[in-house]
Amino acid sequence: MKKISSLHKVDTLIVGAGASGCLVAAKSARAGQNVLILEAGPERKLEDLFSSQIWARKLKWGGAHVEEEGNLKIGHAFNSGYGTGGSALHHFAVWPRLHANDFKVRDTYGVGLDWPFEYAELQPYYDRIQKEIGISGDASQETWRPPGDAYPMPALPVFPQGRIIARGFSARGMQTAPIPLAINSVPGNQRPACLFDGWCDAGCPTGALANPLVTYLPQALKAGCEIRHNATVTKILHNKPGTAVIGVEYVTRNGSVHQVLADTVVLAAFAVQNARLLLASRTDKFPDGLANEHGLVGRYLMTHLSTSIYGLFKEETSPHLGPTGGQLINQDNYANKQKENGAFGSWQWLIANALKPNDLLGIVNTRPDIYGAALHPFMARAARHMGNMVNIGEDVARFENRVSLSKTLDAYNMPLAHTVHNVGPEGDAMNMLAVKEGLEVFKAAGAVEAWQGPRFGMHLLGGTVMGSNPKNSVTDSYGRCHTLDNLYVVGPGVFPSSGAVNPTFTIHALALRTIEHLLKAG
Amino acid sequence: MSSRRTFIKQSGVALSYILGGAHVLMTPAAAREREIALQVFSKTEVLTLEALADAIVPGAQKAGICHFLDHHLAQAAEDCLLMIKYMGLANEAYPDFYQAGIENARIHAFNRFGKSWAELNPADSTILLDEMATDRIATWKGAPASFFFFVLRSDAADLVYGTEEGFAKIGVPYAAHIAPKSSW
Numbered sequence: 001m002k003k004i005s006s007l008h009k010v011d012t013l014i015v016g017a018g019a020s021g022c023l024v025a026a027k028s029a030r031a032g033q034n035v036l037i038l039e040a041g042p043e044r045k046l047e048d049l050f051s052s053q054i055w056a057r058k059l060k061w062g063g064a065h066v067e068e069e070g071n072l073k074i075g076h077a078f079n080s081g082y083g084t085g086g087s088a089l090h091h092f093a094v095w096p097r098l099h100a101n102d103f104k105v106r107d108t109y110g111v112g113l114d115w116p117f118e119y120a121e122l123q124p125y126y127d128r129i130q131k132e133i134g135i136s137g138d139a140s141q142e143t144w145r146p147p148g149d150a151y152p153m154p155a156l157p158v159f160p161q162g163r164i165i166a167r168g169f170s171a172r173g174m175q176t177a178p179i180p181l182a183i184n185s186v187p188g189n190q191r192p193a194c195l196f197d198g199w200c201d202a203g204c205p206t207g208a209l210a211n212p213l214v215t216y217l218p219q220a221l222k223a224g225c226e227i228r229h230n231a232t233v234t235k236i237l238h239n240k241p242g243t244a245v246i247g248v249e250y251v252t253r254n255g256s257v258h259q260v261l262a263d264t265v266v267l268a269a270f271a272v273q274n275a276r277l278l279l280a281s282r283t284d285k286f287p288d289g290l291a292n293e294h295g296l297v298g299r300y301l302m303t304h305l306s307t308s309i310y311g312l313f314k315e316e317t318s319p320h321l322g323p324t325g326g327q328l329i330n331q332d333n334y335a336n337k338q339k340e341n342g343a344f345g346s347w348q349w350l351i352a353n354a355l356k357p358n359d360l361l362g363i364v365n366t367r368p369d370i371y372g373a374a375l376h377p378f379m380a381r382a383a384r385h386m387g388n389m390v391n392i393g394e395d396v397a398r399f400e401n402r403v404s405l406s407k408t409l410d411a412y413n414m415p416l417a418h419t420v421h422n423v424g425p426e427g428d429a430m431n432m433l434a435v436k437e438g439l440e441v442f443k444a445a446g447a448v449e450a451w452q453g454p455r456f457g458m459h460l461l462g463g464t465v466m467g468s469n470p471k472n473s474v475t476d477s478y479g480r481c482h483t484l485d486n487l488y489v490v491g492p493g494v495f496p497s498s499g500a501v502n503p504t505f506t507i508h509a510l511a512l513r514t515i516e517h518l519l520k521a522g
Numbered sequence: 523m524s525s526r527r528t529f530i531k532q533s534g535v536a537l538s539y540i541l542g543g544a545h546v547l548m549t550p551a552a553a554r555e556r557e558i559a560l561q562v563f564s565k566t567e568v569l570t571l572e573a574l575a576d577a578i579v580p581g582a583q584k585a586g587i588c589h590f591l592d593h594h595l596a597q598a599a600e601d602c603l604l605m606i607k608y609m610g611l612a613n614e615a616y617p618d619f620y621q622a623g624i625e626n627a628r629i630h631a632f633n634r635f636g637k638s639w640a641e642l643n644p645a646d647s648t649i650l651l652d653e654m655a656t657d658r659i660a661t662w663k664g665a666p667a668s669f670f671f672f673v674l675r676s677d678a679a680d681l682v683y684g685t686e687e688g689f690a691k692i693g694v695p696y697a698a699h700i701a702p703k704s705s706w
Contacts, residue, residue, distance in 0.1 A: 041600070051698035054603050054680050062600025065612040078608040082600060197697040205699045320694050357694060358684030360608055360676070368672055371578045371651060372644075376691075379683060383692040 010036045012518075013248060013262035015233045015277065018086020019504055020490035020511035021268030022216040027515040029223035036260060037225060038250050040232040040269070041083030046213055049089075049203035053359035056202035059083065059090040063232065064410035066272055070401070070421040074303045075457045078360065080270055084229065085203070085212040087270060088504060092200050092325030093182040093209045094350060095135055095505035097126050099146050099334055102346070102499035105396075109337055111344060111426070112397040113300060113496035116468045116477040119146055125509035133210045133508070136185035141177035144331040156185045156194060161317040162327035162352035165387050168445025169330055169351075176328040179350060182210035182505070183323055198354025200324035201361075209323075231258075234414045235281050236265060236487065242285040245487045251412045264486045264518065267464075268511075271301065271493035275403040275463035276417040278474075291464075291481035296474050298403035300465050301421055302498040303457030305345075305393035305431050309438035310366045311447030312385050319355040319363075319386045325502075326350035326389065333434070334500060337394070343429035345394030346500040349438065353388055366453060387447065391434045392458060394500040396424060403463050421457065431455055459503050464493040478517040479510070490514055537593040550586025550593070550681060561596040562617050563588055563624075570628045571620075573639035577647045578671070579678035590681055591620060605676045609669075623670035626662045627654065633661060 012028045014021045017039035029035045040063050061080035068074055081087035100119040105112045127149040137151040155178030158166070166176045183194045183204075194208040207214040221227070235249040237259065247261035267274040275298040279289035289297055328351040333339075337346050356362045363382045370378050401422060405415035423431075435452050442450035467473025470482040479494050481487040490511045492503045499506075536547045539558055548556070563571065568588045576583035594604045599613035606616055630653070631639050635646050642650070653659050654667040682688050689696045 047700070050700050051696070052684070054684050057603045057605070057607055058600070060607065062598075065599075068610050073610055075608065075610070077610070195697075195699065197699060199697075199699055320697075356684075357689060357692060358676070358679045360605060362679075362684075364679040364683060365672075365676060368675065369655065371655070371675060372648060373580065375579060380692045383694050 009247070009261035009263070010034045011262070012036075012264045012266060013038065013260055014266045014268050015248065016040075016086060016267070016269035016273070017084050017212065017217065017227055018081060018268060018270065018491070019088035019212055020507050021086070021266070022212040022220055023508060023511045024266050024268065024490060024515045025220035025225045026216040026223065027512070028519065029220050029225040031519050035220065035225040036262070037220070037227040038231040038233050038248070038260070039084060039227060039229050041081075041229065043229045044084040044089060044203070044213065046205045046207060049205035051197075051199045051202055053201065053356050053362060056090065056359070059203055063273075064414065064416055067406050067408070067416055067418040068421070069419070072303065072305065072421055072423045072455065072457050074272070074301065074419050074421050074460055076272055076419065076460070079303070079458065079460050080272070084217065084227070089203050089211045089213065090201055091211070091504055092323065092502070093504070094325040094502040095130075095180050095182045096329065096331070096348070096501040097146055097148060098122070098499040098501055098506050099144070099346070101335065101337060102497055105337070105497050109344065113465060113467065113472065115496050116466055116473070122506070122509050122513070123148055125512045126505065129505065129508045129512060133182055133215055134184060134188050135180050135182050136178070137180035138178050141175070142180070142329070142331070143175050143177075144334050151180060153185045153188060156181060156183065156323065156327070157196070158327050159196070159318055159321040159352070160315065161319050161387050162322065164313055164315055164317055165351050165389060165442070165445050166328055168441035168443070171444040172441060174330055174332050174441070176330050176351060179323075179326050179329040181323055181325060184208045194323065196322050198320055198322060198324050198356065232412060233269070233277060234412050236277060236290055238283065238285065238290065238484070243484075245290070245484055264488065264522070266488045266490060268490045270491055271460040271463045272403050272417050272419060274489055274491065274493045276405065276415075278464065279403070279405050280414050291474050291483055291487065293483055294471055296465070298463055299399050299401075300397040300462040300496070301401045301403055301419060302395040302397055302461040302495070303421060304395055304459050304498060304500065305423060305427055305455060306390055306458040307431060307435050307438070307455045308361075308366070308388055308390045308453040309435070309442055309450065310386065310388045310453065311442040311445070311450035312382065313387055313445070313447055314385070316384050317387050319383070319388070322352060322354045324354050327352040333437070339430060339433055341429045341433070342426055343433050344396065344426035345430040347391055347393040347430065347434045348500050349389050349391055351389040353390060355386060355388060357383065387442070387445070389438065391431075391438055392500050392502070393427070393430050393434055395461075395498045396427060397462055397465070397497055398422070398424065401462075459492065461492040461495045461498050461503060464489045465496045466494040467496060479514045488514060488518065537589060550590040551584060552586070553589040554584075554586040558589060560588065560592040562592045563621070567621060567624045570624050570639050573642070574624070574627055575674055575678045577639070577651060578675045579682050581682045582678035585681040587678055587681055591677060595620065605680065606673050609673065619665055619670070622664045623674065626659070626664070626667065626670070629661060630659050
């Protein structure tokens, strides 16, 4: 392979064009910095986003294979994106906030890890992000909501599926509220309102859903940021004394190897690939990889414990309508993390997700035991009468759950990522309680029949956790690596605890906090 | 708005072939009708796969399940649009996964009834599918029978229910944001 050095040095080099990478790029470029994003995947544009659950798979991970083991595998290919926008291009825009009790689980409950700050520190960043991007919701109905500004847009409408399932919560004395969604309910921020057609997983080409193609990437490009696609970063480079990073090495599709120098390197390549890159950047000076003096890179890998509840109702539910992420939310079981039977962890329900006929989360796979002549009648009935909701449960940060390097190499001679993720008994117990509650809610809502789907991992978090010191974390509270001042990590990989909410809103808030600190310090 | 040609290509269901030096787009059903050469599956495998998939999801054979799978199995990781992509296998292992499953199923039908899948009556076919779905096949080797059953069922459902025509069959409005100019 031919090695080609770049002709110039940039101020800020960002690895990955997902939610946090684009935000950091926009803020840096607008502050006058010379910014370059290197994205491993191909370029995506709004007009590429075709409404098909088969085509939607193109947005998911297409890079080097990730090996997985454990009793709850992380589902890397399903949970990760590839190309402009990263995972946020196919994300469902469910944007609840973490709660105050998510930040001190070690201190309060003796499990997992603590954040190096409390909710109050992050609150203003949440408020600013929701103002910049726009969130639809009704804060007054979220009785569990932590402090924060009201949402800038009214809630999206609730369709029959949502109204029917809400009956079950109400009958059990539980509350529902519109899901806070980063989807326009009304036109705003030069983006149109949602059409409620449930194609979120295939990427939203109208721009109603706040994916990076319509939020921070345009701002970054307008301010002069350069983005190079099909550019897989294989190594982070450091200076001779090992006191700072100096840039990265990347490979293009034709196999040519390039180096780019930078004053600051920001890793925004998602939980698994950030850790893999740090580990694979080992040198004589850092034989265990960068920022890994205490063996913590790759550790505390997390994924939310998720199980769907399905039911068939007498009434027509119109399950094809609405956002894929759901219409209503319930967080009644969030505040109390210590539950009965040894269960630990918060959970939330995302209620009345829009369903398509096919795909992993489609109608057909809600009953994988039905086939042959019985399949079509089921499909026809479910398409009109099905209701569903998904439970998102907290995962405890465990030292043993990790990303490490495989002995197998990818096409660029970089070791594959090997992941291990196991759920402990407290997670099993929590999931069982949640499923029991979900089935009871569906019965109370009048479901003729109700059943549960398999448990699966939703969202990827940890692996490069932040903390108060180098002995308990890879980065400080700003995502800056403890031992390399000009190397930053952004994204859900820095979360020390998972909470039980979808992470993208928090990812934005943290990235905003990081880049403002970086610009101020710089 | 996109053209019909672009839509069917991007929808993931249309397949691209080079015929007579020109790129031709067609649906898997059309590729089957025109007997477009396969790149991965043998004729023996096709016989088993078509009958098996059609028994699981009626309509899969005519919809071109073999051409659909064959085409995507020959693609690079990022261009493969099969649901197997989500299931944790390395991309290079996909063809072996399907071929091993097909061969296991062929052997089991022969051992159990002395017939090929295409020769089975519906009742016998159902017995075998039940055994596959619940991992009750002693001779099955490699990835579990139930896993192969799940994946193939999902693939067949993609073709039969994941298109505009498939949505219409069960009364679901397709309502594409980027829509085809005509139904196909």
